[in-house]
Every structure is written in structure tokens, then in C-alpha cells.
Amino acid sequence: MSSAVGRLEDKRCVVTGAAGGIGRAIVEAYAREGARVVAMDLAEPLARATWPGDRVTALPCDLADRGMIERAMGEAVALLGGLDAFVACGALKWGTGSFLDLTDHDWDRYIGVNLTGTFLTCRAAARAMAAQGNGGRIITIGSVNSFMSEPNAAAYVAAKGGVAMLTRAMAVDLGRQGILCNMIAPGPIDVPNAKGIYEEPKLAGEVRDEVALERAGNPEDIAAAAVFLAEDGAGYMTGSTITVDGGLSAMIFGGMR
Template identity: 45%
Template sequence: MRFQDRAVLVTGGGSGIGQQVCHAAAREGARVAVGDLDLARAQATAEEIRRNGGEAHAIEVDVADPASAARFVEAAEAALGRLDVLVNSAGIREIVSVLDLPFEEWQRVIGVNLTGTFLTSQAFARRLVAQGRPGQIVNLASTLGLMAAPKRAAYTASKHGVVGLTRQMALELGDKGIRVNAVAPGVVRTPLTERYFQDPAYAQMIRDIHALGRWAEPDEIARAILFLASEENGFITGAVLTVDGGWTAGKRM
């Protein structure tokens, strides 16, 4: 198994894509730290992994808080005995026009999606460098880190920032043995996006914008994340893997 006895830390691990990363990593032998702002959700995910014979530990984390991000990495290392892979999956979004977007909402989205990715990655990388150990970081970007969509100013800005941060960290950390990559999903059906699918017309629109004629499921994105994190891809760093069912390939006219 690709992740046998390796320590995998996941933020946003209590639901959605992050939760599927936790399960997929555990199935491949990883020891998992399930980080989430909602500790009950993290505990439920960790408990399910343990019921299935894996090892998982739930840790509360507010990725937008420097002290909390650092404590998450420290607690994960204490529980797992080592650090190998960090997956930054915690994320939120707004749906409001740029003209009406409140400053507080802008700060909240940027704080979780971009600043949170930076803070957790920095704490993780500092520990690896101090120990002289290699490692992998995989960030969750988005197709909206490559393009734009209506009423997503903060989310789009944050995900463009994640793409840039991924490349910057890859450049600075590569000679220390730390690879940094990102995935850019199209529309994925998760608790964050579930409201989209309750409107049949909107659900059909989602199908229409993807060349494959459907949206993604969280486990499909999880598999792409683990592909980037695996040792068999040791020469990939600074990459943004688009996993979007052909959304960005072009428009049907």
C-alpha cells in the first residue's frame, strides 16, 4: 500500500473532500490526523476509520488562527509519531456580488482558504525542516483558481492565491525535500455545494458545463490528491492538477 505507516494530516477532514481523503489514505495504510473546526465531525470520521481497522485521531483546528494551526501539527505529530503528508482541504465560500460583498465576509473566506493554507503549511514545513525530513503538501485549489465565476470574488481570489502559494512553496521548499502541489476540482457534490443540486435546472447547468456531462464525487478528488502525495510521483512539485471533468477545456457553442 502506498501510504503504509505514513502520517497523513488532513484539514477539513470532517466532511466533503477532506473526509474522503482521510478514508482513502487510511485504506492505503496511512495513520491519519483528522483536523476540523467542528471537533464532533472530526471525531465521527476518525471513529469510522477505526471501525474499519485503520488508525485515526481527531484534532480540533481553526486553520485561520496561527496558534491553532501550529497546535494541530504538534498534536498530530505527537499522536502519529511522525509527519509525512499534509492535505489542506479546509475551505469555505460566499455567494454574493462583488458590489455587495461585506468586508468581514471577504476576510473570513480569505482567512480560511488562503491564510489557513499558508499557516498550516508553514507549521508543517517548519517541523520537517527542523528534523531534516522530506514530506508532501497537497493544497485544495479550484477551477476558480484558474478562472472566474459570478458572485465568488473572495473565493476566486483565495483560490488564485492558493495556486500562487503552491508554486511559491514548491520553489522554496524543494531543495529541502518537500514537494508542494495542488488539485483544482470542478464542481464536486459535498455538503458545501449540496444546495446546488436541489434545483433541477441548476443541476442540469452543472452537467452542461462539464465535458463529461456530470459533476465530481468527493472520492474522485481524494484519489487525485493521494496521487500527488504518493512517493511514486517524486518528481512532481509546483503542479496544479485540474480534475474538472473538462470544465476548463472549453465551451460547447
């Protein structure tokens, strides 16, 4: 029998967007490393999800609903008996059309879920950690779109830019409490919700040209960074970004290679 101790042994963690591609990989990696995890997402995708082992508890939470966020975060912390790491991963995917046609409704939805939802859940997590008095880790999932735009994605990109600065602002304000706040910026990651778009010839060609590793990443690539940011070893890192994008943002004019 193995007596190996996990990298996150007995850590108490909450992950939003847990039924999605990246969130699910983070929940599974955390549980595999010995953490106890509350997996949050909208009720419907959560009801379809199954989890390995007995370390994961599913809890519905709509990131567009302030009251529900307060209740669910409180319930999660009570269930776990405290909170060591919080991962803000839940978000609406891009695709709101051209800027000229961007509606007030879509703007409000994307800023509401992707930025305000991140703020509200992070604030609830930070308050729980501050009350405990022994620090903690807050990990936001931004995007390369936190720094670089792309066509037809103004609301998504603006929200992800906000997540980058929110993360730095939290790092500044929470350092004294020992709450370390960092962002992961994924590049193109092939998740089930992407429905095979990375196999379509046009996008596959763009990924080959613009990504140094010439392929989309896997959710597990992001989970590996999320494990690192939650473990004790990453104790002098806050306000930072880990970019996991296969070299996309290191390069311009990749097609000239």
C-alpha cells in the same frame, strides 16, 4: 488473509477540512492505503464524524485561529511521530454575494480561513518536514476557481487564486529540502454540504452544458489524486496542478455541443 501493502503504508499524514465531503474521502483513502492520519476540522463537525479502523485520530483546529493552528499542528506531528504528507483542504464555501455588496467582514473571513489558514498550516507542516530532514509532500486543495471566476464569489475566488500561487512559491522554496508541493483543482464535486444543488434543474443543466463528462464529480475522484500526490511514485512532481474537473476548464461554449 491479504498481505497487500498499501500505497501509503505507514505514512504519517495530516488532513484539514477532514469532516467535509472531500477531506473525509481523502482521510478514508489514506487510511485504506495504510497511512496513519490526523483528521483536523472545526470541533463541532469533527465530533459528529466517525472513522473506519484505528488509523485515524481526530484533532480540532480552527483555521481562523493562529494560536490553535500552531498548537494543533505541533500536537499532530507529536502524535504521529513525524509528518510525511499534509493536505490543506479546509475552507469556507463560496457565496458572498455581488462584488458591489461584498463586506470587509466577509473578505477578511474568506482570505483569513481559505488563504491565511492554508499558509499557516502549510508553513507549520513544512517546518516540521524540514526539521525531520527527509522531505515530504504538501498538497493544497485549490479549485477551478483558482483560475476561473464565477458570479458572486470574489472573496472565495481571490483566496483560491492565492492558494495556487502559494503552492508554486512553496514548491520553489522547499525543493532543496525535498518537500514537494502540488495543488489539486477540483471542479464541481457533489458533497453532502452541497445539499443536492447539482440536482436542481438550472445547475444540473449548466453542469451538462459546461462539463465535458456532463456530471458533477465525487469526493473519491479528488481523493484518488491526493493519494497519487502523496505516494513515492510522484517523486519528480512539484509546483504542479492536477485539475480534476470532468473537462470543465478544457472547454468554452459547451452549450454549443
